[in-house]
Amino acid sequence: MVELASRKRWVVGITGASGALYGLQLIRSLIEADQDVHLVVTEAGWRVLKEEQGWETSKRQQAIDAAFPGLVESGRLKLHPNADIGASIASGSFRVEGMIIMPCSMGTLASIAHGISDDLMTRAADVMLKEGRKLLIVPRETPLHAIHLENMLTLAKLGVKIIPAMPAFYYGPQTIHDMVNFLVGKVLDQLPLDHDLYRRWGDEQHGV
Numbered sequence: 001m002v003e004l005a006s007r008k009r010w011v012v013g014i015t016g017a018s019g020a021l022y023g024l025q026l027i028r029s030l031i032e033a034d035q036d037v038h039l040v041v042t043e044a045g046w047r048v049l050k051e052e053q054g055w056e057t058s059k060r061q062q063a064i065d066a067a068f069p070g071l072v073e074s075g076r077l078k079l080h081p082n083a084d085i086g087a088s089i090a091s092g093s094f095r096v097e098g099m100i101i102m103p104c105s106m107g108t109l110a111s112i113a114h115g116i117s118d119d120l121m122t123r124a125a126d127v128m129l130k131e132g133r134k135l136l137i138v139p140r141e142t143p144l145h146a147i148h149l150e151n152m153l154t155l156a157k158l159g160v161k162i163i164p165a166m167p168a169f170y171y172g173p174q175t176i177h178d179m180v181n182f183l184v185g186k187v188l189d190q191l192p193l194d195h196d197l198y199r200r201w202g203d204e205q206h207g208v
């Protein structure tokens with residue numbers, strides 16, 4: 001297969017925060033945008049995939065294959081075990097464009113903000129910081145206490161994009177997927193990658 005010059009690699013992290021669907025749609029959208037994805041899911045992330053998506057998570061690679069048919073086989077999507085701190089994405093010498101953690105738990109957020117990298121998720125994020133690569137975090141929790149907010153501020157000061165899982169209503173969402181797509185679109189805007197996941201304010205067809 002010929003690798004296109006425009007095709008880049010992104011690390012996607014799915015943690016144990018609510019909103020696993022965000023991460024799944026992000027993977028689909030990155031692939032549709034002709035990007036390659038390296039995926040890492042925390043133990044709690046697998047639990048939430050089971051709770052929210054009804055996934056059978058005892059066979060994780062099979063679960064990914066079922067959700068994304070053909071993508072692993074074709075090399076577009078690679079699942080890394082979170083315990084594999086020797087994985088490619090644990091090293092700064094492995095070329096990736098950046099990392100998006102979507103959704104991000106307060107636990108993972110805290111680890112990254114304090115330089116604790118004791119699993120692949122937090123190590124890969126630490127690599128983004130040390131290498132000066134893109135790191136986008138989509139935190140999901142409510143209400144937020146001062147430690148959560150301070151951790152977000154710490155990371156924002158390091159150049160991390162904090163994109164809270166906050167829905168908007170100005171574009172007329174009708175379904176959960178509309179709301180998920182809005183947030184995924186906001187992430188893609190930052191990479192930046194073209195998409196039509198949500199209707200932009202001021203677009204002709206807006207009709208408001």
Ligand SMILES: Cc1cc2nc3c(=O)[nH]c(=O)nc-3n(C[C@H](O)[C@H](O)[C@H](O)COP(=O)(O)O)c2cc1C
Nearest residue numbers: 015016017018042044045051105106107108140141
């Ligand atoms: C169904 C479910 C939903 C959860 N939602 C959240 C959430 O929205 N935000 C959060 O910070 N933690 C949430 N948690 C708790 C985290 O999963 C927990 O703190 C876990 O230790 C995070 O681990 P991780 O950061 O390694 O994924 C949830 C747990 C479950 C089981």
